[in-house]
Every structure is written in structure tokens, then in C-alpha cells.
Amino acid sequence: MAATKSGRLPGRHRRPAERQATYGEVIALGEFRALWIGQGLSLLGDQLSRVALSVLVFEGTQSALATASVYALTYLPPIIGGPLLAGLADRYPRRRIMIICDVLRAVMVALMAIPGTHFLALCVLVFCVVLLSAPFSAARAALLPELLEGDRYVAGSALQNMTNQGAQMLGFAVGGALIMGMGPYRALALDAATFMASALIIVSGVRRRRAPVRSDAGRPSMWTMTRTGAKLVFGDRRLRTLVLFAWLCGFYVLPEGIATPYAARLTDDPGQISFVAGLLMGAMPTGTVVGAFLFSRYVPPSKRLRAMGWMAMLTCAPLILCVMRPPLAAVLILWFISGVGGAYQLAANAAFVQCVPAEQRGQAFGLVQSGLLASQGVGILIGGAAANPLGPELVVAMAGAAGLVSAAALAVLWRGSRGEVIEKVRAEATS
Template sequence: MGFGAVLAVPEFRAMWTAELLSVCGDQLARVALAVLVFQRTSSAALTGLTYALTYVPSLLGGVLLAGAGDRWPRRDVMIAADLARAALVAAIAIPGVPLWVLCVLVAVLTALGGPFKAAQQALLPTVLEGERYLVGMALRNVTIQGAQLAGFAGGGALIAALTPSAALALDAVTFVLSAFFLVTGVRRREAVDRVVRPAWLSATGAGIRLIWRDPALRTLVALNWLAGFYIVPEALAAPYAAGIGAGATLVGLLMAADPAGSVLGGFVFGKAVPEHVQVRVLGLLGIAAGLPLVLFAFRPGLVVSVLLLATSGLLATGYNIQGTVSFMRRVPDGHRAQCAGVNSAGLLTVQGIGAAVAGVLADVGNPAHTIAVAGAAGAAVAVPVARAWRRVRREER
């Protein structure tokens, strides 16, 4: 089955287009924030902290708010989150906003991404059934990473030509367009638990317990959360570029390297590698994704750095696509949004923590060595995760 088969599904096409627009704007905004804060402060620690705020508050949004996608129509939750985020980004784009106000707005913006993504991931298996779901997830990965690539690479050039505030204003427009495509292209379905709605905290706890008690779900979550180590090169792109005498344009190029590798990985693992092979090597791919980053210990030049980051992104894509598909297939529909929210919230939170810690370490040492340490640590943590996945598969045979 090819990508055309899933694009022929009108509802998926609308969701895909909405997400594509939103991701382009988000990546452009991340470049703008990194450049803006580093221009104001000249501090790698504050740059890493601000970048972390585009991830960490998802813990609140993903855990406490993700259940909205099980309690109310999932399309409605996505539209409401889009419109609220458009308003917040518009406020961030106002020139001269104090740094602390900017940080608060970014934190709230990030928290609202939790219920949006949880509702979206819970709705996708309904819109795409059977084999279409895996192919659709592969297509999403290719296009989303392509959008990140365009947002990062083009973002650096655009910000150099315009201003960070103008780039943030464009991000607000993408959220409005995303909501428009959802309204016009996705059918409204009733909430999954519209008959019996458990207490909010009770439902949240049920999702967490469901993941914790299932060894397979627990292992897949741990595998997904390795991104906390592998986000470090993106978080340190601005100080790393400054250390080699590069400007804002090359900051975007460094940030785009990982998504570029992921685009290639989406084609490789979405069309060329059989699903049963992907399932078997999930853990090994988690280990391998960290190894290219270790070579930053030798302070490679710009070209080699881009190639290493792209290789890491390609390998990480292999376990990301199949890991997410395996996770969502194992979760009952009534808990899909909540469990997807917990998984995504943890993912974004560990990425934010990784970005913040990396910024502090880079101030103490240097960005290149910090990236190498993050790659080595990620590969080391992936070893017991890979062993746990092998045990799960052996017990299920």
C-alpha cells in the first residue's frame, strides 16, 4: 500500500494538511525564539531554558488535559486548542514583550499542545483502519519532518531577512489555517465516554496505570522517551553555530539536519522495511541513534556535523514510527487520548529537561562535548530498554 492510498481518505487528508501547516509554523517559531533569546542575553543556558519551555509544560497539558479527547469530541478539542494557540503566539509576536512574559506565554502555548496531539493520535486509528494506519503514520513522519526541515532551514534565512517577531506572527496564522481545515474536512464524532464520564483525575490515573501495568506499553514509552537525549543538538544549535562563527542562517541549517534524516527514514521504514522487521529491531535502533552524536567529541566541522545529525535522525525515525503504531494499537479506544497524552507529555517533558540541562552543561564546558555526552548517555540508557523489548516479544510468542 502506497502513500496515495491514505491521502485518498478525505478526513486524513484534512488532518494531514492541518498538521503540516502547524508544524511549519512551530519550527519557524522555535528558530525565532532561539535567535531572539540568544541575541538578548548571549547565554547558552537561557537559550536552552527558553527552548525547553517549548517542550516541558506538555507534562501538564499531556497528562492533565489529554483526557479531553476521550470526554469530548476529538475534532472539537483539536480546533479549540488551535484557536487558543493562535491567540497566544500573536501575543508573543508583539515586539518588546518582556522576557519573563514571553516565557509564561510559551509555557501556556506548549501546554495546549498536549490535548491537541492526544486527540489527534486517538482519532487517527479511527480515520485510518488496518494497514492504512501504519502507512499513514509513515507519511505523517515524512511530511512532518519535511515541514520541520523547511521551518528550520528556511526559518534561519527568513529571520535574517525579517525579524523574529514577524516569524512568530506567521506561526499564529498557521494555527488559524489548521483549525479551518479541521472544521471543513473532518467529521465530528461523539465523545468516546459520553455516557459515563469518570472524575477527571480518576481518568488520568487510569491511563497512567494502564501503561504502567503493561510491560509492552511501558517499554515502548521508555523507548520513545530516549528523545530527551537526542534533542540536545537542536537545543544547542544557536551557541554551537556561534562557536564556529556562523550566523542565524546556519542555526536553521543545523536544526534542519535531524528532520532531513527523518524524512529519509520515513521512506525507508515506511515503504522498504517490513513491519515485522521493524518490530524486531526497535531496541537496536534506539541504541544506534545515539552513536553518531558521540562523534561530536572530535569537534567536527559544519558539513560533518550536519551529516551526523541527519544519520541520528534517520535511525531514530525507525523506532519512532513503529513504536507509536504498536503503542496505539495496544491501547483500548476509550483510553486512547489519555494514554497518548501521557506518552506525548513525557516525551516533550524529557526533551525539555534535556534541552535545559544541555544549556547549563554547554555554559560550563562547550556545546560540542555536551552533544557527545548526550549521545553516549542515550545509547547507554537504550541498552536495558532494548533488552526489555526483547523479553516482551519472547513472552508474546
């Protein structure tokens, strides 16, 4: 056999090609399909309700801080109850947890849809609805690796991620126009219906499974499970870095929380504020849909992990240019590019699954999700408070600069711990 110009024999020392799962084979699985469709319905209603709440509060107060405060309530509750409630996903059957959470949220959002609901009551209901998202999200995230193995998990995560962002894109962009015609209260009623539809889909499409912790006598307390989960997540350098990558979104999601006051600076027509705000809120999710498709479809598993740091920096860098106060079209492009970079979360999620034992996934995912929502909520609250004296453009630029510095630091940390994870992913992709 003839040698090549490099002196190596053809085929020697060549790694086997990494197999990439297709979307078709993932969608063909009935249980995944049920989770996917149910999630898409409820998320679409959620984004519609967020626009409704944002417009409702801004019209009543004309305050960026009040608007951001209510918007932040859709992220902050996990700080208090998320870590504890997420452990339910490892303590009880995950299907049952999801169904109960959906039904309870449907009831509470229906109460929010009653015209004339007091502002404080509205805030309490929003808080409780989001609080229940912690055990629901933990149960769904822990169940997904049981349904999808290897690169199928990444393909399924990409589909869910694109669905999440697509729901945001439609809920935000179309939501502004819909609310102009149907009013915010009817939009909230529609959100309640999507939660109930999600529960029915899970009942019919996801089979029953036993709880991960099967022995009642051997079940640890919720506090013990929370403490053990925190030790697992933050005691491992790889997991700790991956968690910080996930929480980086607190910087680049901040613009969504002040999109309404930002829109007020971009248009002189008060009747167009809700429409422009919907366009702004939908720009990043649209970018993430495109980024997630390209990242999962055309980039091999190991290269996704190598590109994480650069992609994370891409989410924040474009926001810095908002300091120049560009027109609406330019702002939409900048926020779209930021959303494309957000596709790095797919790789971070897949790597996290590789490093967490199956019986602790609910608690681990719950802790990460709680911190994820908390970082977004705190960022939005700070951004809303700063937008009044500084202006929304400068606040968005400052968030982008702080996020870029943080992403660069995480990229350096990840280089020192990614080797073992890459080998695991490569082994699964070639098996």
C-alpha cells in the same frame, strides 16, 4: 509434488506475505488528508517561531543557558498539565478539542508577535501555547486509528512523521534565512496564521463524532481518568517498554536546544550564526524524513518491530563523535544519521496502538506525549546549563553516550516482550 532440498514441500509452513499499505491509499482518505495538511501548516509555523525565539533570546543575552531555557519552554509544560489535559480527548469530541486548541494558540502566538513584548510575558505565552498542544496531540493521535486500520495506520503515521520532520527541516533551515530578512516578530505572526489555518481545515475536512465517553452521568473525573490511564500504560510490561523507547528522544533531541551556541563555535561571522543554527536544527529532521520513508516503505511490519532496538541505538551513537569537534559538514552528517535512526518511533507507535483499548487512546497517547515533550525539555535544559562550562560539542557527545547505553538496555527488554505484538501486527498485515 516434488520436495525441495530441505525436505519440505513447496509452500508448506510458509507464512502469507505481509501486506504493506501505500501512501496513495492513505492520502485518498479525505479526513486523514485534512488532519495531515493542517498539521503540516501549524508545524511549519512552530519551527519558524522556535528559530525566531532562539535567535531573539541569544541576541539579547548571549547566554546558552537563557537560549536553552526558552527553547525548553516549548517542551516542559506537559509535565504540569499534560497528563490532566490529555484526558479531554477521551471526555469530549476529539474534533472539537482540536479546533478550540488551534484557535486559542493562534490568539496567544499573535500576542507574542507584538514587538517589545516583555521577556516574562513571552515566557508565559510560550508555556500556555505548548500546554494546549497536549490535548490537541492526544485528540489527533486517538482519532487517527479510527480513520486508518492495519498497516494503513503505519503508512499514515509515516506520512505524518515525515511531514513533522520536513516541517522542522524547512522551518529550521529556511527559517534562519527568513528571519534575517523579515525579523523574529513577523515570523511569530506567521505562526499564529498557521494555527488559524489548521483550525479552518479541521472544521471543513473532519466530520463530527461523539465523545468516546458518551454518558454524562457515567463520565469519570479527570483525575480518575488520568490515574486509570497511568495504570494502563505503566502496568503493562510491553507498553512500559514502548513508552521508554519513545522517551529516549530526550537524549538525541538535546543538540537542537543548543544548536545556536554550537553554531557560534562553528563560524567566526556573527551574521551567519542564525543560518548555521538553522542548518544544524534541520539536519536531524532531514535524516528522519529519509529514515521514515525507507523504514515504512521497504521494511515489512514485523521486521520493523525486530529492528527497533538497533535503530534506537543508531540515533545516539553518531552524536558521540562530536567530542572530536568536527567541522560543520561532518556535524551535519552525524546529526543526519542520528535522524535516520529516529524512524524506529514509527514501529513503537504502531505497537502501542495495538496494545491500547480504543476508548483510552486519548489519555494513553496524552501521557506518552507529555512525557515525550518533558524528556526533551529536561534534556535541553540540562544541556544548556552544561554547555557554558563544558562546551556544546562535549555535551552533545555525552548525551549520545548516555542515550546509547539506555537504548541498548531497552533493546534487551524489548526482545522479551515483542513476540505477542509481532503476532498481532502480522495477523493484521496478512488479513
